[in-house]
Amino acid sequence: MSPDAPDKAALPSGPHDIGGLPAGPVDRAEHDTAHWEWQIDAMLRLAMQKGALTDFAELRDGIERLTPKDYEKLSYYERWARSLASALLKKGVVSSSALQDKIDEIRERQASRR
Amino acid sequence: MSEHDHSRTFQADHPEPTSEAALTGLALRELLIEQGVYTADEEQAMIAAMQGASPENGARIVARAWEDDSFKERLLANGAEAIKELGFDLSPLEFTVLENTERVHNVIVCTLCSCYPRTLLGMSPAWYKSANYRARVVREPRAVLAEFGVTVLPDVEVRVHDSTAELRYMVLPQRPAVSDRLSEPELAALVTRDSLIGTQRELASAI
Amino acid sequence: MTGPRYRPGQRVRIAARTPAVHHRVPAYVKGKVGTIERVCGKHGEPERHAAGKSLVLRRLYRVRIAQQELWDGYQGAPQDKLDVEIFEHWLEDEV
Numbered sequence: 001m002s003p004d005a006p007d008k009a010a011l012p013s014g015p016h017d018i019g020g021l022p023a024g025p026v027d028r029a030e031h032d033t034a035h036w037e038w039q040i041d042a043m044l045r046l047a048m049q050k051g052a053l054t055d056f057a058e059l060r061d062g063i064e065r066l067t068p069k070d071y072e073k074l075s076y077y078e079r080w081a082r083s084l085a086s087a088l089l090k091k092g093v094v095s096s097s098a099l100q101d102k103i104d105e106i107r108e109r110q111a112s113r114r
Numbered sequence: 115m116s117e118h119d120h121s122r123t124f125q126a127d128h129p130e131p132t133s134e135a136a137l138t139g140l141a142l143r144e145l146l147i148e149q150g151v152y153t154a155d156e157e158q159a160m161i162a163a164m165q166g167a168s169p170e171n172g173a174r175i176v177a178r179a180w181e182d183d184s185f186k187e188r189l190l191a192n193g194a195e196a197i198k199e200l201g202f203d204l205s206p207l208e209f210t211v212l213e214n215t216e217r218v219h220n221v222i223v224c225t226l227c228s229c230y231p232r233t234l235l236g237m238s239p240a241w242y243k244s245a246n247y248r249a250r251v252v253r254e255p256r257a258v259l260a261e262f263g264v265t266v267l268p269d270v271e272v273r274v275h276d277s278t279a280e281l282r283y284m285v286l287p288q289r290p291a292v293s294d295r296l297s298e299p300e301l302a303a304l305v306t307r308d309s310l311i312g313t314q315r316e317l318a319s320a321i
Numbered sequence: 322m323t324g325p326r327y328r329p330g331q332r333v334r335i336a337a338r339t340p341a342v343h344h345r346v347p348a349y350v351k352g353k354v355g356t357i358e359r360v361c362g363k364h365g366e367p368e369r370h371a372a373g374k375s376l377v378l379r380r381l382y383r384v385r386i387a388q389q390e391l392w393d394g395y396q397g398a399p400q401d402k403l404d405v406e407i408f409e410h411w412l413e414d415e416v
Contacts, residue, residue, distance in 0.1 A: 019348070019349045022249070041161075046146075061343035080139065276347065
């Protein structure tokens with residue numbers, strides 16, 4: 001390939017593959033990490049430590065399979081949560097009905113606290 | 115040492131998350147704890163350990179390298195081994211230190227996700243995880259650096275490092291012109307988080 | 322255990338594949354030519370990890386690419402560089 005004619009860019013392999021895409025100014029504002037976000041982070045590491053997940057690659061793969069719309073609208077740790085759910089459901093560590101029941105339970109708990 | 119001044123906007127105590135995705139995460143967590151995969155105590159300990167890491171760790175490594183040429187050599191040759199001397203262990207990841215010089219300015223990114231040496235630098239900044247930083251710093255590093263208030267002279271090479279696999283990076287900033295009589299902790303106090311990522315080039319000579 | 326296929330200073334091309342599975346090669350470097358900056362250690366192949374397959378170790382390298390060769394109309398200095406980590410199975414000899 002001639003160095004004077006740069007190769008046409010390869011297509012992104014997923015919504016995460018964004019190096020070089022047009023984007024806006026960097027927002028430098030500092031944001032504290034919320035407690036629930038720390039809990040998601042800890043969950044990943046503990047799940048790996050305890051063998052429920054084998055590798056960070058499982059987390060990343062799940063995030064990469066999000067639709068572009070979801071990838072953009074979900075926050076960083078929301079993406080982690082979605083990916084972890086996908087991985088743990090796939091492995092049968094949790095069932096989708098148990099997960100849905102638990103989500104409903106948490107919502108009720110939150111509602112009763114308001 | 116603090117790289118945030120007191121005018122930074124703290125988020126108020128975070129309200130409980132209500133989004134479907136966040137609740138999914140919290141639900142998973144409760145199920146895993148109920149199933150005995152891990153305990154709430156283990157979770158607390160893990161969070162405390164993560165919160166205990168900060169850029170002060172990286173700053174200690176920098177200060178040692180500034181003071182001790184043979185440590186610096188070992189650090190640049192094999193970062194993972196050298197930092198064990200200071201009690202840090204990043205294995206199996208390969209820790210790679212990038213030395214800033216008069217001729218070279220280094221800046222780090224992970225375009226594909228946000229890999230970051232958390233043990234040595236604490237939690238990554240929101241901007242480091244942001245799409246705008248990840249997308250643009252590989253393509254127009256000097257423009258992004260300018261947004262951070264960093265102007266790199268045209269005869270200095272800007273070298274971007276995309277953390278695409280198993281290496282984790284830290285910049286070794288240039289030592290500011292300070293007295294030789296400063297102790298290592300005093301030197302470490304001059305090192306900011308952003309200088310370890312590469313979005314700051316010059317360090318102040320005093321806190 | 323075979324030794325590294327590439328050595329520092331060698332010119333290599335990064336393959337231009339897009340497998341359907343998780344792989345740690347950004348689109349913007351696919352098909353590009355660079356130089357081996359250093360030989361790193363061996364690590365688990367990401368494609369296999371993501372698919373839940375057994376561990377296969379692959380040699381990792383850092384590849385240095387001139388920014389002017391990566392981007393049309395690069396707006397920085399001619400000597401600016403970009404370093405990426407690429408596994409051996411993604412590298413080809415530059416012909």
